[in-house]
Amino acid sequence: MWIEHVFLGFLGLVCGLSVASGSxxxxxxxxxxxxxxxxxxxxxxxxxxxxxxxxxxxxxNLFSVFPDIRFPAGHVLLGLFGLSAGIxxxxxxxxLAEIINAYPxxxxxxxxxxxxxxxxxxxxxxxxxxxxxxxxRGYASGA
Numbered sequence: 001m002w003i004e005h006v007f008l009g010f011l012g013l014v015c016g017l018s019v020a021s022g023s024x025x026x027x028x029x030x031x032x033x034x035x036x037x038x039x040x041x042x043x044x045x046x047x048x049x050x051x052x053x054x055x056x057x058x059x060x061n062l063f064s065v066f067p068d069i070r071f072p073a074g075h076v077l078l079g080l081f082g083l084s085a086g087i088x089x090x091x092x093x094x095x096l097a098e099i100i101n102a103y104p105x106x107x108x109x110x111x112x113x114x115x116x117x118x119x120x121x122x123x124x125x126x127x128x129x130x131x132x133x134x135x136x137r138g139y140a141s142g143a
Contacts, residue, residue, distance in 0.1 A: 016065070020057055027053070030095045056084075086131070090124065 027033065033050055037043045063069060107116060 016061055020061060032091055032095045036091060
């Protein structure tokens with residue numbers, strides 16, 4: 001009986017590591033962290049950024065695998081985490097779209113020459129509203 005638990009734990013660890021390494025490989029290949037540091041003018045803190053991303057990945061995995069772990073941080077830190085996670089996902093989506101040149105092709109086909117910043121802001125606002133609606137309605141309820 002205990003050998004099954006050890007085997008399942010090992011299998012879960014190996015599968016989780018493979019998925020996490022794939023996610024981090026995409027982030028590294030897209031160059032999200034160096035690009036964001038360069039654009040924000042904080043390239044001297046690149047090691048701090050990389051360490052925080054690794055720490056976030058590890059802690060996210062631990063909290064998802066062991067849901068009984070409680071982290072008494074309060075609503076303020078929960079909001080900060082939500083904001084940080086949203087910014088990360090948004091940066092990942094924009095970096096992926098930039099790499100595959102999705103937006104320039106879309107703008108060229110729609111013949112947009114002015115208001116590109118507004119167009120991107122409206123897309124981001126719509127994504128934010130969709131996420132808020134999804135989480136306020138309860139993602140676990142299947143609604």
